[in-house]
Amino acid sequence: MKNFDSDDTIAAISTAAGTSGIGIVRISGKDAFSVADKIFTSKDKIKPSQFDTYTLHYGWIASPQPAGRHRLAADIIDEVLLTVMRAPKSYTREDIVEINCHGGMAALKRVLELVLDSGCRIAEPGEFTRRAFLNGRIDLAQAEAVLDIINAKTERALKISLGQLKGEVSCKIRFIREELLRIFSRMEASIDFPDDEVSPGSPGDLSAGLKKVANELKNILDTSRYGRIIREGVRVAICGRPNVGKSSLLNAILKEERSIVTPIAGTTRDTVEEAVNIQGVAVEIIDTAGILKPRGLIEKEAVRRSHVSIASADVVVLLFDSSRSLGKEDLMLMRKLNKKTVIAALNKTDLKQKIRKDFLNKQFGRLIEISAKKRKNIKLLEEEIISLVFHGRLDIPSDGVLVSDLRHIEALKKTQKFVAEALNSLDNNLSLEFVSQDVKEALYGLDVILGLEFSEELLDKIFSEFCIGK
Ligand SMILES: Nc1nc2c(ncn2[C@@H]2O[C@H](COP(=O)(O)OP(=O)(O)OP(=O)(O)O)[C@@H](O)[C@H]2O)c(=O)[nH]1
């Protein structure tokens, strides 16, 4: 059972494990200063509890000395800089002390031990951010953005998460929530006081209001697909019959000789996966085995792995060897991939061309002609991948709001469903009670995103993904 008692003062090493230039031990809670007072000696002998907020102080961390004995050199654990941030203007809205130590793990652990012995408990993962949420400094969507910022793989992903932390997503959700709330309270008033002057507005007014909300929800959800891709990246599998140059293409995209390339058909057995950043999008490129008819156990496994990779890919680059005629295996693959999003590419265009381009053009509508070996048109192929995934809409919407978190997307979809039901009930002249029940459910979805409604389980789930110290 995890301990989240918010009365406790908590502490943790907030920097990554391992050797680094500096390492930070962070303390948060009502006893943060008294703990610091016990173990920190500043050069001018002033105690941390007397420091002004947002100030930095040079000094030493030392084990407390027995009464009557002076501090010995052996008592000193580290030479540090100590930062003080007083409640409520701190990350957690509590008193915070951060001890900037030398980065070695041994010293950091000793400082942490000493801090814990002096009246704190170790923080649970994400507990500092959990407190920031519970103490009302940020809403739940913003707290989640903190994790996304830590995990952002590309600058574009970082930009979305920073927008979410700044509150751009929350602001938009709050705006929609207020519109719904207005509609809801007007309806409730007219249900509760049917004889009074409170009018819910004509069904037409209500329906117009709800339609406006439905439209806003649709706009947000339309962009969420891109948000998720930017955040989580795209999986691209390179397929093609043996020897078409799949591994050569992977190497050309990575600009390094990662996969083994030989003139022997059936070179690649194990799928090779590598991450690249294409136009700010994290792309996982997968080189698959070209073998279609396995002979023996190893090839069987190679085929199985290729199938798994293809199934999990968002996009498949189907590669053809343009210096040879189309073969049965090419046609087999085309059939097999007919349900996937496929980019057809002709490789080996530096050689004499034999393939029937007119036939393939008809099949795919567009062919990208490349030479993996000569590194020709690789950029064009990369652009094609990105433009296909984003339907040419890689730009972040002008209002900066791009919902990318699956939890938010699911909640928005629920809200959308209930708004549609409310509209439906209005159309069918059902009583206002029914309509308002739907609007209430719709509101609930938005409350869940902002964390106005939450369960301990939800918080546990969100914050367990954080590292200790954040
Ligand atoms: N001329 C020319 N040769 C190429 C090109 N791309 C690949 N090759 C050659 O084609 C042969 C096969 O290349 P690979 O990249 O190993 O092909 P693969 O599709 O991975 O093959 P398997 O792993 O066996 O399925 C090698 O000799 C490459 O040098 C190209 O654009 N032009």
Ligand SMILES: [Mg+2]
């Ligand atoms: Mg290969």
